Amino acid sequence: MKTQAQAIKYLNSLEGKFVDFDNAFGFQCYDVANAYWYHTTGHKLYGLYAKNIPTDNNFTGYATVYNNTPSFLPLPGDLVVWNGNWGEGCGHVAVVTQANLSQFQVIENNWLGGGWVNGKPGWERATRRWHTYDFPMWFIRPHYAKSKPVIESIVKPKPKPTKKKFVLVAGHGYNDPGATGNGTNERDFIRKNIIDNVAKYLRSAGHTVTLYSKKQDMYQDTAYGYNRGDTKNYGLYWVKNKLKPDAVIEFHLDWSGSNASGGHVIKSAYAADGIDKGIQKALQDTVGTIRGITTRNDLLNVNVSYNQNINYRLVELGFITSKKDMDYIKKNLQSFTKAIASGINGKPIGGTPAGKSKKITWAWKGRFTANTLIRVRTTPSTKGKAVPKSDWIKKGQWVDFVSITKANGYWWIKFKYPNGANNKYFYCAVCRITDKNERIKKEKYWGKIKWK
Structure with a gap:
């Protein structure tokens, strides 16, 4: 897929040329549309008559067909398809270059019937022309590729201003x-x-x-x-x-x-x-x-x-x-x-970032008894400072905790040492988070928990 800018550049290049995409029957309306469409999307348009383009082609995944309404505004690069009241029952197709709500401009072939004359290619070139809307009428819009930014030099981008x-x-x-x-x-x-x-x-x-x-x-x-x-x-x-x-x-x-x-x-x-x-x-x-x-x-x-x-x-x-x-x-x-x-x-006026903060701590109490050696930290995080190994919780030892916290892929308990030697709170992980719904009571602990 081309970007919209690439597509429009190519479309404009067709103006004034004799466009015969299929090398048959001279310069038909289908030829400009097909040349543009193939260049832009890599797909060809099929069907015997122009009026049937919206139904004879599968645009799934790379273009969208719109029915014309009084408030619909075409965009540059849209195909426009006329119904069977035009083109001696065959309809007509062109490519939009600009539009307002009362009329639109296109580049097209054979509007005047000069694309095939007396059994040979005629005199009519691809022409830029204004038209009024008709009903029914269809517009087909490609899903253009996204434009890539032009990098002129490697520089550190300036931070965007926070005030707008x-x-x-x-x-x-x-x-x-x-x-x-x-x-x-x-x-x-x-x-x-x-x-x-x-x-x-x-x-x-x-x-x-x-x-x-x-x-x-x-x-x-x-x-x-x-x-x-x-x-x-x-x-x-x-x-x-x-x-x-x-x-x-x-x-x-x-x-x-x-x-x-x-x-x-x-x-x-x-x-x-x-x-x-x-x-x-x-x-x-x-x-x-x-x-x-x-x-x-x-x-x-x-x-x-x-x-x-x-x-x-x-x-x-x-x-x-x-x-x-x-x-x-x-x-x-x-x-x-x-x-x-x-x-x-983007955040509450005069407050913290918008939206409710995700809850990670619950005031659930209980007693944890370890079945292996467990590291103790000063904060509930793998980056928290660890206490000396001699103060880690050993197999068979227990602590009473006052809350649990979910962080860094682990469940942490908050506790004080039972001997009272240090009156500060400490933290240790009691299991990894493996339950898909992150429910601590469904996890396998490194010991036993008796909830209070």
């Missing part, structure tokens, strides 16, 4: 109130209760936070930029070019039947990062989640973020139609928004 620039966006706006339920609407509730509080906590952690104007609607602004072909001055484009944030977080409230409950994070095809996972965990620990982190390709801002390489996610905070969700958020507004901010921050 965030842009917070309240969903909907202008004359669009979004979803409604439980006495409020999505647009107004998020502007009044959510983004200022999340911003407050992020700023307290030292981050720079900008709020997208509450008087505007980033979705409508971005769509306006799409339709004008302006990729700098409107909506998410403007956010990228003017604010240059490390991440963009857009907040919404979901809508469904009254029984639906819980939030989730929506993102583009880029892998979920620490921010996505942090917000998802915060939702799970508060209002709950209805599903995991979800990849979507039918949302405008999600598609723009993918195409423009913007670190963006859309957060559904819960269901505005759920009394349970809305009561929780309203009652726990400060702790809820602080949890969301902590998820973005």
Whole structure:
């Protein structure tokens, strides 16, 4: 597989050429598509008619077929397939070079019928051309190889700054109130209760936070930029070019039947990062989640973020139609928004790393009697300082312990010597951890344990 950049470079090189991939019937639409597809993926396209490409080929594992919808945004490098209303019933196929929601540009063969004329190759070269969308229509996207970084010199990388620039966006706006339920609407509730509080906590952690104007609607602004072909001055484009944030977080409230409950994070095809996972965990620990982190390709801002390489996610905070969700958020507004901010921050605001620390010590008591010589240490770790060998626990000797700790692949007990000569606590391992569920009472000890 080629990277997307390699694929687009090759695609652009085809413009103006006579492309006859199969050396048959001149310069057919199939030829440009097949030349590009074989170069990019190593696979050929099969089928008698272009319209059947989505069904006559097995794209499993290396490409994805998308049905066109009014909100679908093609990406450069996508194959586009027309239905049988075109090409005298055969359909048509081309390769996308750029797109907005109203039209898209391609490089293609034989749109004007000049690829095969009077029984011989014709006059029509591979041409760059704009088209409008049709229904049904299909787009096929390769699973490109990942780009490798260019290493110009061997230098020690600079540590990434811990403080970041965030842009917070309240969903909907202008004359669009979004979803409604439980006495409020999505647009107004998020502007009044959510983004200022999340911003407050992020700023307290030292981050720079900008709020997208509450008087505007980033979705409508971005769509306006799409339709004008302006990729700098409107909506998410403007956010990228003017604010240059490390991440963009857009907040919404979901809508469904009254029984639906819980939030989730929506993102583009880029892998979920620490921010996505942090917000998802915060939702799970508060209002709950209805599903995991979800990849979507039918949302405008999600598609723009993918195409423009913007670190963006859309957060559904819960269901505005759920009394349970809305009561929780309203009652726990400060702790809820602080949890969301902590998820973005990567650790609790003003605290230790986000998430609950894994428990490794339990206050279980008992008496351990050794059946072999066991080393004693000052801490429950294989790196802990060992006491003199004369003070190790010998075969037949016992100690009363007050807790157990799981560390370094061993179970450790905490004890004081029974003779009272030293009033400090010491530690020794009583067995290796071999049980797949790490249950100490299922292990084979280096002696006997009588639990108290």
